[in-house]
Amino acid sequence: PITYMDSPYKAKIPINMHVGCMGLAPASHSSVDSIPPMPSGGNLDDKRIGKGTTMYYPVEVAGGLLSMGDAHMAQGDSEMDGTGIETSITGTFKITLIKKAAFKPWMGKLDFPLGETATSWIVHSFTEKDYLETYKDNPGEIYGASSIDKAMMNTYLTTRTFVMAAYGLSEAEANTIITQAVDFGMTQLVDGNWGVHGIIPKGVFKPEAVRRALSRSTPSRREMQDVDIPLSADNVHWGYFSKELSPKLTIESGSTVVVEMASHHACDDYDLMIKGDGGMEEIFEWSTSVKGVSRRGAKGSGDGVHVLTGPIAVEGAMPGDILKVEIVDLKPRPNAQGKTYGSNAAAWWGYQARASKVDGTPFTAGGFTGTPGQNDEVITIYELFTDGDKSYATPYYQFYWPTITDPDGVERDYIQYPGTCVAHDYKGFSSTVSDMNWTKNSPITYMDSPYKAKIPINMHVGCMGLAPASHSSVDSIPPMPSGGNLDDKRIGKGTTMYYPVEVAGGLLSMGDAHMAQGDSEMDGTGIETSITGTFKITLIKKAAFKPWMGKLDFPLGETATSWIVHSFTEKDYLETYKDNPGEIYGASSIDKAMMNTYLTTRTFVMAAYGLSEAEANTIITQAVDFGMTQLVDGNWGVHGIIPKGVFKPEAVRRALSRSTPSRREMQDVDIPLSADNVHWGYFSKELSPKLTIESGSTVVVEMASHHACDDYDLMIKGDGGMEEIFEWSTSVKGVSRRGAKGSGDGVHVLTGPIAVEGAMPGDIL
Numbered sequence: 148p149i150t151y152m153d154s155p156y157k158a159k160i161p162i163n164m165h166v167g168c169m170g171l172a173p174a175s176h177s178s179v180d181s182i183p184p185m186p187s188g189g190n191l192d193d194k195r196i197g198k199g200t201t202m203y204y205p206v207e208v209a210g211g212l213l214s215m216g217d218a219h220m221a222q223g224d225s226e227m228d229g230t231g232i233e234t235s236i237t238g239t240f241k242i243t244l245i246k247k248a249a250f251k252p253w254m255g256k257l258d259f260p261l262g263e264t265a266t267s268w269i270v271h272s273f274t275e276k277d278y279l280e281t282y283k284d285n286p287g288e289i290y291g292a293s294s295i296d297k298a299m300m301n302t303y304l305t306t307r308t309f310v311m312a313a314y315g316l317s318e319a320e321a322n323t324i325i326t327q328a329v330d331f332g333m334t335q336l337v338d339g340n341w342g343v344h345g346i347i348p349k350g351v352f353k354p355e356a357v358r359r360a361l362s363r364s365t366p367s368r369r370e371m372q373d374v375d376i377p378l379s380a381d382n383v384h385w386g387y388f389s390k391e392l393s394p395k396l397t398i399e400s401g402s403t404v405v406v407e408m409a410s411h412h413a414c415d416d417y418d419l420m421i422k423g424d425g426g427m428e429e430i431f432e433w434s435t436s437v438k439g440v441s442r443r444g445a446k447g448s449g450d451g452v453h454v455l456t457g458p459i460a461v462e463g464a465m466p467g468d469i470l471k472v473e474i475v476d477l478k479p480r481p482n483a484q485g486k487t488y489g490s491n492a493a494a495w496w497g498y499q500a501r502a503s504k505v506d507g508t509p510f511t512a513g514g515f516t517g518t519p520g521q522n523d524e525v526i527t528i529y530e531l532f533t534d535g536d537k538s539y540a541t542p543y544y545q546f547y548w549p550t551i552t553d554p555d556g557v558e559r560d561y562i563q564y565p566g567t568c569v570a571h572d573y574k575g576f577s578s579t580v581s582d583m584n585w586t587k588n589s590p591i592t593y594m595d596s597p598y599k600a601k602i603p604i605n606m607h608v609g610c611m612g613l614a615p616a617s618h619s620s621v622d623s624i625p626p627m628p629s630g631g632n633l634d635d636k637r638i639g640k641g642t643t644m645y646y647p648v649e650v651a652g653g654l655l656s657m658g659d660a661h662m663a664q665g666d667s668e669m670d671g672t673g674i675e676t677s678i679t680g681t682f683k684i685t686l687i688k689k690a691a692f693k694p695w696m697g698k699l700d701f702p703l704g705e706t707a708t709s710w711i712v713h714s715f716t717e718k719d720y721l722e723t724y725k726d727n728p729g730e731i732y733g734a735s736s737i738d739k740a741m742m743n744t745y746l747t748t749r750t751f752v753m754a755a756y757g758l759s760e761a762e763a764n765t766i767i768t769q770a771v772d773f774g775m776t777q778l779v780d781g782n783w784g785v786h787g788i789i790p791k792g793v794f795k796p797e798a799v800r801r802a803l804s805r806s807t808p809s810r811r812e813m814q815d816v817d818i819p820l821s822a823d824n825v826h827w828g829y830f831s832k833e834l835s836p837k838l839t840i841e842s843g844s845t846v847v848v849e850m851a852s853h854h855a856c857d858d859y860d861l862m863i864k865g866d867g868g869m870e871e872i873f874e875w876s877t878s879v880k881g882v883s884r885r886g887a888k889g890s891g892d893g894v895h896v897l898t899g900p901i902a903v904e905g906a907m908p909g910d911i912l
Contacts, residue, residue, distance in 0.1 A: 155762050157800055159798060160221045165193070165231075167191070167192045167196075170191075171213055172211075172830045178829045178887040179893075183286070184338060185277065185340070186277050187204050189260075190335075191335070193271065193334050199265065200262055200269075202261070203261040205259075212899070214899035216898055217850075217897075218236040218850050221769045223773070224771075231768070235820075235869065237850070239845060243912070244911075250911075252312050268349065270306045273340040299775065299778070315598075322497075326664070329345050329667070331344070331346075331775045332666060350603075354601070357539065375396055376406045378424075378426030378456070385442065386445065394459060395456070395457055396457070399462050400686035406457070406680050409456075411566065411658070411659065417569070417577075420482060427677065433566060434554050443564070444565070445622045450729070451621075453609075456656065466650065467647075469686075469696055472611070472643065473643045474639060474643070475683055477680045478680075479606065490529070490672070491671075496779055516561075522550075526569075528542070540604055540662045545593070546569075548562055550589070605661075605662070606640065607638045608680065609638075612632075612633075612646055615627055621728060626702070642705065643705045644704055645696075645705070660678040668778065694757075700718070709791055711786055712751055716734060717734070735778075737785065744785040749767060756794050767787075773785060818838055819868055820849040820866075821868055821872070826884070834900050836902035838902070848901075851896040851898075853895050855873060856873050
């Protein structure tokens, strides 16, 4: 007998109809399994491929041969447990052939399935960009090679190629814009050739709007307010968290505090981000006679980079408690001229440094890469401006990092030590840095007129957390259970963070503020800037814990609409590498971070909402979006976004009690469901078209879920087309061939194919 769970948690999953598997027949093989996605599309399982989205597929065979199926009612980013909510649908599609002669610049680079909406481009890539080429003799080998790490690298490279071609960008421009504006996330982790997507907001690419807004922009004055911890050399610690630090402020639970924070990248341009600001000047002073903050890093050797304000102690906080930190406000810190700037470093620790450059050569970073005197690290200085009631950042100028000698006489040919000041030689730069005895070995190479991308401002705190108990001091870069350098763009105004307390007082420190950043922090940093933050800090004692609080061994975020679960390559790298925490830098892995984030998310939702494991897994799969937080901090981060609205079972029960059946809308169908109109589990260039159309035609296609027989009565019975497809008795099998080889090696019921007149290899559908 079957074991049933008759009363599952009545989660409220928003409907988002989309097509999981749609694409063109490949040329390389006579038939291919429908499960792993490929350059000509197929089983992308991207929840964005729904109404209003346009897909572009490279044509590999005459006619294109478009097939579609595997429709979903809903799915989160990852398709975690194996499937979306699989259902049968009728779709209406307009299909247009784009001939090579009419290509836009980016179209000649299209060797992947590209999505487009009104507001964004959607780049897709996979563990193997073309697994049919990598494993051409045995494509099934992809199932043993699944990797998010490889999928992410392929998606970054594909995104870089696309934006350079689409918008005429240089490589340096592409990297900084991708880092600040593009969000990378998991598409699916179940289809052998695992998928990662990049979401590119079109609004970023409006340079004329930026120039007009800059011409109207006026300087702003720093808002005067009472500050509890102002910037000074005494009020910051540089590059580490430590349980041995004395508090700069001790507060009662429930207090609201105002804290100033300095960007550790401010000396990338001293005049724009430091000069005339007393607190900043004191922190960054470093001459032959004075070093404002002498200790930098956990060991004092530069092994840690962030200027952290604090720590703040909370009365009564003890190990096992939780600190709740509400971000009330974050305000930029204008310079003495009333303007606000930030810096992005495309540096050796960035993800892009792991890839070849566009010209095929490796990324160099002086002595770090064993290439003395050669350095591809680029700094982009951004300016904040307002356009109506919105704020944006735009690239102001760029420069290649020079070889610099510090006031102590140490020469470095890459970005190696925190607080290094650049002695610029552009017109109008003051002599302050040179007067402190900073020198460079040759003139700086500048890019004075970078593409004026329009990056929406999203002020957030990159590095905030509590001192850990395990070590006397720890490097500020890798994130840890008690928080630290999460680099999550969501940790801004209106977000509440929950941190597990490990030491008496908690010892909360904060810094590393960003104007903006995309999910991944791709090239090394967000737009690093200095800010003033207002925080309400509340102690939650164990005696007052809600059920989930006893499970809090990670930094948890909360907004009005969602929970944000964070985890990393190592959930607690200080335990894994307790004898040498620096070993985490050689162990970075998205695959491991994703597994830890899934496990942490499962534990959280089970505790918070009283779910069984089976309930948790299906709700996570359909409702939770997993994405890259940062791929630059050694202990790489993945987050899970849990929408709170899913957990309103009473509202669901009320709605169900009022629900009335609906009738299927009658419409003309070009390809109705029948055993003859589908092929099960494969794409093939040898299939005869079920429909041949002219370019620009609109077609209506019925699609059957391959999971419909999970409950025949609810999803098949009484529907002639579905009954014909799924009939399988001792005497009849409605669709006999299932899979590329007919052995079940492929699962999707695909309608079609549709041929387009005149479509030839090298064109685009």
